[in-house]
Amino acid sequence: MREEVTRERVIDVATRLFAGLGYDMTSLELVADSVGVSVSTVVGLAGDKRQLYLQMMDRMYEEHRGRIQEVIDRTESPYEAAHQIADAYMDVFLANPDLLALWAQRWASDATGIPEVEDLYTRPLMQMSARKIKDVVPPDLGPYAFLGVVIWCVNGFLSTGLLAPKKGMLRSDDVQARNYFRAILHIIVDRMLAPPPTTPPPA
Structure with missing residues (x-):
C-alpha cells in the first residue's frame, strides 16, 4: 500500500530542493515529482511555492x-552568553546543513521576491541575542555589529573553510578543524567584548 503523503513530507522534500537548487530554480512541479504526487496535492497540503518556502523557513x-x-534562559552572565550564542x-548550522545552504542561496540573491525573509527569521534572533549581551559590547561596536561579525565568521568557515597555518585548507567536515x-x-x-568589570580590592 502506498505511503500517505503528509505536509511534513512535502516540506522535507522541498527543503532539500530549495537548499540544493535555490527557491528560484525549484518549481512546484519539481517538488511534486520528487514527492511522487500531483501539484494540486502539494498545494493542498502546503500551499503555493511562496507559502511552502515560508513554512519551511x-x-x-x-x-x-x-x-x-x-x-x-540558562546563562546569567552576558559575557558567557556571548560565547554560548x-x-x-x-x-x-553544523546540525542542519540544509539551513546553511538555504541562507547561502539567499545571500546569492535567491528568492528576492520574498523580501521579508531577513525581517522574519534573522532580525528576531538578533534582537533576542542583542538584549542579552548589549551591556558587555562596547558602544562603538554595538550588539548587532558584534553578532554580525560572529555570524559572518561562522558562515565563512562552514561554507569555505579556513586556510591552514602551513599548507592546504581546513574544512568544516573535519572535527579537528572545527575545534x-x-x-x-x-x-x-x-x-570584541568590553573588559569585564574588575572587583576592587578589599579596603
Whole structure:
C-alpha cells in the first residue's frame, strides 16, 4: 500500500530542493515529482511555492530560536552568553546543513521576491541575542555589529573553510578543524567584548 503523503513530507522534500537548487530554480512541479504526487496535492497540503518556502523557513527558524532561547534562559552572565550564542550559531548550522545552504542561496540573491525573509527569521534572533549581551559590547561596536561579525565568521568557515597555518585548507567536515576554528571564534568574541568589570580590592 502506498505511503500517505503528509505536509511534513512535502516540506522535507522541498527543503532539500530549495537548499540544493535555490527557491528560484525549484518549481512546484519539481517538488511534486520528487514527492511522487500531483501539484494540486502539494498545494493542498502546503500551499503555493511562496507559502511552502515560508513554512519551511518557519520550521528552521523555530529550531534555531529554541537553541538561542535556551542559552539566554540558562546563562546569567552576558559575557558567557556571548560565547554560548556564538557556539549556538555554529552548532545549529553544523546540525542542519540544509539551513546553511538555504541562507547561502539567499545571500546569492535567491528568492528576492520574498523580501521579508531577513525581517522574519534573522532580525528576531538578533534582537533576542542583542538584549542579552548589549551591556558587555562596547558602544562603538554595538550588539548587532558584534553578532554580525560572529555570524559572518561562522558562515565563512562552514561554507569555505579556513586556510591552514602551513599548507592546504581546513574544512568544516573535519572535527579537528572545527575545534581549531571554534577556539579562534572564542578569541574573536573576547576581543570584541568590553573588559569585564574588575572587583576592587578589599579596603
